[in-house]
Amino acid sequence: MSVNREISGEIVLKVDNLCKSFGKHEILSNVSFTVKKGEVIAIIGPSGCGKSTLIRTLNLLEAPTGGHIWFHDKDLTQASRKEISKIIPKIGMVFQQFNLFNNLTVRRNITMAPVLHGIMSKEEADDWATGMLDRIGLREQADKYPSQLSGGQKQRVAIVRTMAMNPEIILFDEPTSALDPEMVYEVLSLVRELADSGMTMMLVTHEMKFARNASSRVFFVHDRNIQEDGTPEQVFDNPRNQRLREFLMRVSCK
Amino acid sequence: MTAESLAAALRRLSAVFILVFCSGCLSGCGGKDTGCDASSLETIHTCRVGVQVGTTSDTGVTELFKSKSAEGMIERFNTSPDAVTALRQNKLDLVVVDEMPAKEFVSQSPELEILDYEFARERYAGIVALQNQELLQKINDALKTAQERGIIDKLKETYIFKSGDYHYIPEQNGSETIVMATNAQFPPYEYYDGNRMRGFEIELAYAVADIMGKKLKIDDIEFDSIINAVSSGKADFSFSGFSETEERKKFINFTLPLIDSGISIVVRKDGEHGSGLSFSEKFHANFIEQERWKYLAGGLGITLIVAFFSTLIGITGGFLLAVVRVVHHRTGRLGLLNFIVRLYINIVRGTPVMIQLLIIYYVIFASVDVSKILVAVAAFGLNSMAYTAEIIRAGINAVDPGQFEAGKSLGLSDRSIYRYIIMPQALKNVLPALANEGISLLKETSISGYIGLIDLTRGGVIIRSLTYEAFMPLMAVALIYLCIIGIMSYGVSVLERRLKKNER
Structure with missing residues (x-):
C-alpha cells in the first residue's frame, strides 16, 4: 500500500549510539540509525517512550548526553556554534503545539527566518509566502495573527514556515495530536503531499493508518531504544517484537 | 471603545468629588473639650500643644511637659504652619512657636490670638560646621560690619517692628558661591513672597555674603535637615532662626547672635471656629492672591x-x-x-x-x-x-x-x-x-x-x-x-x- 519512493543511497542523517538522560532519568540509550535522502520514517511507540525526545535531540533542542549525530559529513555533537547555526536551518521542525510566533502575522511568520538568513530577499519571501498560502487555501489569512486561525490552519502555516527555509529533512513532532478530529485530515494531507514530493521526513505520530500509508519505514521505540525498524508491511503485518505486538493490539482496539 | 475608559475615568473623578465634599464637611467640625487650662505655664500641660519638630519650642515644651508627666499632650509637626492649621481645626489647644511667626499667624487668622505671657526668651544665631572656624570668623566679621553700617537695625525695623520699608539690595558681584540652607516657612525671618524668598535672615544673608565678596545660593530644605546639611558640607552655613542650645553646640558652631526673640503661645479666641471665608474667597486666597x-x-x-x-x-x-x-x-x-x-x-x-x-x-x-x-x-x-x-x-x-x-x-x-x-x-x-x-x-x-x-x-x-x-x-x-x-x-x-x- 505504501508509495513507491525514489530513495537514493545518499545518507542525510547518521545517528550513532545516541544517549539522552534528564538527570538520573535515562530516556534514550545507544540509539543508532541512518536516514537516506527521500525516506519518510514514521516513529511509533507508547506514550512517554522517548519518541519526541529522540527527534528533539536530532536538531539539538535537547542536548545529547552521549553519542554522535552526523548531518552529511558534519558531527553536530562536535561542531562549533557557527557550524551548528549553518546546519540547523537545514533540519526543519514542526511542533505539536504549532509554535507560530504570536506577535507576527501569518506572512511574517513564514518570511522572517529566510529573510534574516539571507536565503530570500523580503520581496521574494513575500511572493513565495503568498504563493504557498494560495496553494494551501490560506491566502486570505496572510495578514492575520495566529490567534485568529484554527488549529489546522496554524499547523499548515507552521509547515509552510518550515519549508520556507528549504530544509533537507523535516522532523514532525506529533503534528496532529493537538488538533480537533475534524482538522486532522487537512494537516495530514499536506504532510502526505510533502512526502510524495520526495521530502526526507521523520514523523512521530499516533495516526497508525497514516504511518502505514505514507511512510517508507517505521521505527517502534520502546524501552529507551528502537526495538523494531522495517517497512510498514513488516512492522504492522508481521511484528516480531512482543511489545510491538501488544502495542499494536492496544492501538487497534481503541 | 474609548467610551468605556472615559466612563471609568468619570467614575473615578466622581469618587474624588464625593471625597472632597465629605472632607469639606468634616474639616471645621469635630474637636473636643479637653479641660485645657492655659492661664499660666504651671497649668498648660493640661492642653494639647503643637510644636515644630526640632525647634527650641519642641525642646522647651518637651522638658516642661515631661516634668509634669504630660508628654502625651505634645504633637510635633514638620512646620509651624502645619501646627497652626491643626490649631485652627481644633485639633490642638495651643501652639508654642517663636514670637515673630506667631504674630504673623495671628495677623493672618483673626480667630487666633497670642497669650500675654511668653513661653521663653532666646536669641537666634547663624550656624556653621564645627570644623569650619575660618568661615565662622568671616561671618562674624561680616555681621559686625553689617551692624556698623546699620543694615541689621534697618532690617529689624522693616521686618520685626514693621515701621520701616528698608530692603537690602544684593550686589552679588562675587565670583565664588557660598551656600546657605534655610527653611523658608518661618515669617518674617524667611518665607516665600511670590516665587522669591524674603525675610530678615534672607536679606541679612545677602548682606553678609556681599561683605564677604561671595555669591549667595539659598537652599530651601526641611528644618530638621539643616544641621545635617551644614555639618556634612551640603551647605556652608544657615540663618534659619536657630537658637543657641548646649545640645546643638555639640554638632555645630553658632555665629554672633542675629536677633533676640521670644517664644509665644498661640491659642484660638473663645468661641471662634474656623475662618469665616467663603469658598470663593478661600479659592482666591489660596491660588489667585500673589499668583500662588x-x-x-x-x-x-x-x-x-x-x-x-x-x-x-x-x-x-x-x-x-x-x-x-x-x-x-x-x-x-x-x-x-x-x-x-x-x-x-x-x-x-x-x-x-x-x-x-x-x-x-x-x-x-x-x-x-x-x-x-x-x-x-x-x-x-x-x-x-x-x-x-x-x-x-x-x-x-x-x-x-x-x-x-x-x-x-x-x-x-x-x-x-x-x-x-x-x-x-x-x-x-x-x-x-x-x-x-x-x-x-x-x-x-x-x-x-x-x-x-x-x-x-x-x-x-x-x-x-x-x-x-x-x-x-x-x-x-x-x-x-x-x-x-x-x-x-x-x-x-x-x-x-x-x-x-x-x-x-
Whole structure:
C-alpha cells in the first residue's frame, strides 16, 4: 500500500549510539540509525517512550548526553556554534503545539527566518509566502495573527514556515495530536503531499493508518531504544517484537 | 471603545468629588473639650500643644511637659504652619512657636490670638560646621560690619517692628558661591513672597555674603535637615532662626547672635471656629492672591520632569537587569553579574524610597554640588529599575517556551529570537504592570520635598504655609495628581487595546 519512493543511497542523517538522560532519568540509550535522502520514517511507540525526545535531540533542542549525530559529513555533537547555526536551518521542525510566533502575522511568520538568513530577499519571501498560502487555501489569512486561525490552519502555516527555509529533512513532532478530529485530515494531507514530493521526513505520530500509508519505514521505540525498524508491511503485518505486538493490539482496539 | 475608559475615568473623578465634599464637611467640625487650662505655664500641660519638630519650642515644651508627666499632650509637626492649621481645626489647644511667626499667624487668622505671657526668651544665631572656624570668623566679621553700617537695625525695623520699608539690595558681584540652607516657612525671618524668598535672615544673608565678596545660593530644605546639611558640607552655613542650645553646640558652631526673640503661645479666641471665608474667597486666597497658583504650576513641571526621566531610567535599566537575570537563568552564564543584580534588587526593594533619596542626596552626593532634579531622577530611577526588572523578567518567563524553540529550530540566533519574538510578547504581557509602576513612581516623587525640590506636593505645602489652610491646597494637589494619572491610565489602555489585536 505504501508509495513507491525514489530513495537514493545518499545518507542525510547518521545517528550513532545516541544517549539522552534528564538527570538520573535515562530516556534514550545507544540509539543508532541512518536516514537516506527521500525516506519518510514514521516513529511509533507508547506514550512517554522517548519518541519526541529522540527527534528533539536530532536538531539539538535537547542536548545529547552521549553519542554522535552526523548531518552529511558534519558531527553536530562536535561542531562549533557557527557550524551548528549553518546546519540547523537545514533540519526543519514542526511542533505539536504549532509554535507560530504570536506577535507576527501569518506572512511574517513564514518570511522572517529566510529573510534574516539571507536565503530570500523580503520581496521574494513575500511572493513565495503568498504563493504557498494560495496553494494551501490560506491566502486570505496572510495578514492575520495566529490567534485568529484554527488549529489546522496554524499547523499548515507552521509547515509552510518550515519549508520556507528549504530544509533537507523535516522532523514532525506529533503534528496532529493537538488538533480537533475534524482538522486532522487537512494537516495530514499536506504532510502526505510533502512526502510524495520526495521530502526526507521523520514523523512521530499516533495516526497508525497514516504511518502505514505514507511512510517508507517505521521505527517502534520502546524501552529507551528502537526495538523494531522495517517497512510498514513488516512492522504492522508481521511484528516480531512482543511489545510491538501488544502495542499494536492496544492501538487497534481503541 | 474609548467610551468605556472615559466612563471609568468619570467614575473615578466622581469618587474624588464625593471625597472632597465629605472632607469639606468634616474639616471645621469635630474637636473636643479637653479641660485645657492655659492661664499660666504651671497649668498648660493640661492642653494639647503643637510644636515644630526640632525647634527650641519642641525642646522647651518637651522638658516642661515631661516634668509634669504630660508628654502625651505634645504633637510635633514638620512646620509651624502645619501646627497652626491643626490649631485652627481644633485639633490642638495651643501652639508654642517663636514670637515673630506667631504674630504673623495671628495677623493672618483673626480667630487666633497670642497669650500675654511668653513661653521663653532666646536669641537666634547663624550656624556653621564645627570644623569650619575660618568661615565662622568671616561671618562674624561680616555681621559686625553689617551692624556698623546699620543694615541689621534697618532690617529689624522693616521686618520685626514693621515701621520701616528698608530692603537690602544684593550686589552679588562675587565670583565664588557660598551656600546657605534655610527653611523658608518661618515669617518674617524667611518665607516665600511670590516665587522669591524674603525675610530678615534672607536679606541679612545677602548682606553678609556681599561683605564677604561671595555669591549667595539659598537652599530651601526641611528644618530638621539643616544641621545635617551644614555639618556634612551640603551647605556652608544657615540663618534659619536657630537658637543657641548646649545640645546643638555639640554638632555645630553658632555665629554672633542675629536677633533676640521670644517664644509665644498661640491659642484660638473663645468661641471662634474656623475662618469665616467663603469658598470663593478661600479659592482666591489660596491660588489667585500673589499668583500662588504658580507654586502648583511650577511644582507640576518639576514632578513631571522627575517622573518622566526616572521612568525612562527605570525601564531601560530594568530591561538590562532583567536580561542579565534571564540569560543567567537560561544559560548559567553571567553568574557574578546576576549575583550583583539580585543583591541590588533586594536592597532597593527592602528599603523605603525616601531613605534611598536621602542617602543619595546626603551621603553619596554629600560633598558634590549637584542639581536636585538630577538627584531625584537618579534616586527614583534607580528605585524603579529594581521593580521594573522583576516585572520584565516575569514577562519574559511567561512567554511560551515553544516560541523560543520554534526560533531555534529555524536557526535564528538567541539575539534575534529575543529581539523579534520574545521581547515584543513579553512587553505586551507586562504593559499593565509597567503602567502601574509608572503611576506609583509618579506618586512617589511627592517626597522630593525632603531634599528641597519644589515639586507639586511641596508647592501645595508652601501655599499651605502661607494661608494656614489645609483643604484647598491639598485638594488641588490631589486633583492634579489624579488628572495626570487618569490621562496616563487612559493612554495605556488605548495602547493595550492596539496591542491586543494579535492576542493569542
